[in-house]
Amino acid sequence: xxxxxxPWLSWRYVENNWGEISDQLTIHTTLTxxxxxxxxxxxxxxxxLARNVRWLAGPVLGTAGVLYTVPSLALFALLAPFxxxxxxxxxxxxxxxxxxxxxxxxxxxxxxxxxxxxxAAKGLGYGRWRLLFGVELxxxxxSIVAGLRIATVTTVALVTVGVVVGYGGLGQLMxxxxxxxxxxxxxxxxxxxVVLALALDLAILLAARWxxxxxxxxxxx
Amino acid sequence: MSVWTDAWDYITSSTSxxxxxxxxxxxxxxxxxxxxxxxxxxxxxxxxxxxxxxITAAAIxxxxxxxLGHVRRGGGLTVVxxxxxxxxxxxxxxxxxxxxxxxxxxxxVIIAAAIFAFPPILTNTFTGMAGVDADVREAALGQGLTRxxxxxxxxxxxxWPLIAAGLRTSAAQTVATVPLAALVAGGGLGxxxxxxxxxxxxxxxxxxxxLVALLTLAVDGLMATLQKGLTPPPLRIRARSAA
Numbered sequence: 001x002x003x004x005x006x007p008w009l010s011w012r013y014v015e016n017n018w019g020e021i022s023d024q025l026t027i028h029t030t031l032t033x034x035x036x037x038x039x040x041x042x043x044x045x046x047x048x049l050a051r052n053v054r055w056l057a058g059p060v061l062g063t064a065g066v067l068y069t070v071p072s073l074a075l076f077a078l079l080a081p082f083x084x085x086x087x088x089x090x091x092x093x094x095x096x097x098x099x100x101x102x103x104x105x106x107x108x109x110x111x112x113x114x115x116x117x118x119x120a121a122k123g124l125g126y127g128r129w130r131l132l133f134g135v136e137l138x139x140x141x142x143s144i145v146a147g148l149r150i151a152t153v154t155t156v157a158l159v160t161v162g163v164v165v166g167y168g169g170l171g172q173l174m175x176x177x178x179x180x181x182x183x184x185x186x187x188x189x190x191x192x193x194v195v196l197a198l199a200l201d202l203a204i205l206l207a208a209r210w211x212x213x214x215x216x217x218x219x220x221x
Numbered sequence: 222m223s224v225w226t227d228a229w230d231y232i233t234s235s236t237s238x239x240x241x242x243x244x245x246x247x248x249x250x251x252x253x254x255x256x257x258x259x260x261x262x263x264x265x266x267x268x269x270x271x272x273x274x275x276i277t278a279a280a281i282x283x284x285x286x287x288x289l290g291h292v293r294r295g296g297g298l299t300v301v302x303x304x305x306x307x308x309x310x311x312x313x314x315x316x317x318x319x320x321x322x323x324x325x326x327x328x329x330v331i332i333a334a335a336i337f338a339f340p341p342i343l344t345n346t347f348t349g350m351a352g353v354d355a356d357v358r359e360a361a362l363g364q365g366l367t368r369x370x371x372x373x374x375x376x377x378x379x380x381w382p383l384i385a386a387g388l389r390t391s392a393a394q395t396v397a398t399v400p401l402a403a404l405v406a407g408g409g410l411g412x413x414x415x416x417x418x419x420x421x422x423x424x425x426x427x428x429x430x431x432l433v434a435l436l437t438l439a440v441d442g443l444m445a446t447l448q449k450g451l452t453p454p455p456l457r458i459r460a461r462s463a464a
Contacts, residue, residue, distance in 0.1 A: 071397035077430030081423035178316040190313035197308035
């Protein structure tokens with residue numbers, strides 16, 4: 001007796017299950033964006049603090065580094081007993097991982113600003129905040145954008161590990177496909193994951209180009 | 222809090238370390254495998270799977286990186302590879318393998334982990350080899366060294382700090398990836414977490430998480446020590462600034 005067909009890619013699977021697929025895709029996307037946004041909101045002040053208070057830079061990067069080394073499955077396992085099963089646990093885990101990349105890149109960006117430029121701005125009477133947001137931030141943007149891109153792409157991949165606490169977005173479909181040996185489900189969700197990562201990466205790249213017209217002009221010149 | 226006491230009880234009981242029936246269990250075909258109710262056996266299995274993955278990856282990535290770095294070609298390839306490996310979820314690869322001819326279990330996990338261990342080693346070897354001062358290469362060639370000798374006796378030692386950093390990253394990352402094996406019926410310490418979640422024994426989940434985290438940090442620390450010990454002193458400063 002022939003085994004029933006079990007194709008890797010099947011349009012019928014996508015058609016028949018579009019509701020579920022789009023639900024998980026939405027969860028995956030919003031979870032990623034939320035995690036990166038929260039991580040950025042924490043990372044930026046931390047990086048500025050580490051830049052201004054010299055001796056804090058080591059401990060901040062060190063702690064983030066140790067947290068980054070903790071395996072994702074272990075981190076979700078450590079959180080699950082306290083934050084329960086579901087979205088919160090995954091979100092906290094994702095923020096933790098995005099944090100290191102962001103803090104490191106923001107710090108590198110801020111430290112890479114030419115001291116002469118800062119001197120000039122100070123000489124023009126720029127206050128501390130205006131200096132930060134008007135001069136240093138735009139100069140640090142390339143490094144920050146690079147960090148955001150890495151953080152976003154890794155976060156998309158990490159969301160799938162959320163299956164251990166029942167909230168893995170597209171990982172949920174992958175895992176169910178594994179359990180029932182449903183190739184189309186696994187392949188479709190894996191493809192969507194990679195496509196989502198690339199799409200978000202491209203979106204950040206385009207947003208950055210729009211935000212930094214000067215970089216564009218310099219390259220053209 | 223009862224989760225803490227549960228975790229403590231689990232981690233301090235000798236049965237959870239040694240297993241109900243010893244460290245190994247017979248398999249249906251007369252062989253044996255590591256017992257999945259023993260922390261010790263799972264740790265050994267975890268380290269074995271990680272080592273197998275890193276050694277497999279290094280066996281291909283090191284020669285490839287040395288050759289590509291020496292001829293200074295293929296830099297784009299290494300960048301593309303590391304970008305793709307970042308976007309590809311480990312779970313996707315594991316489940317894809319499971320549904321394909323590769324199947325599931327430890328062998329499939331080792332292959333998947335090796336694929337993820339590959340890019341850091343390749344990228345760092347390439348960058349290290351290609352980054353050697355052109356004057357140094359010229360001088361070595363001018364003294365009559367063959368290209369092989371230049372690659373292995375001049376460029377390789379100079380590139381070593383970066384290569385060692387790549388091996389360290391790769392090893393730490395692999396030890397952190399292997400726990401996912403538990404989701405596709407593989408072994409390693411992830412089994413404790415997975416079993417604990419399935420049976421709602423959160424103390425065990427917590428204990429498993431701590432064990433996996435400690436093992437990763439230990440391997441990372443060990444690799445850092447090895448990296449430092451194996452780097453000639455004059456090169457250490459550069460290694461630190463590169464990492």
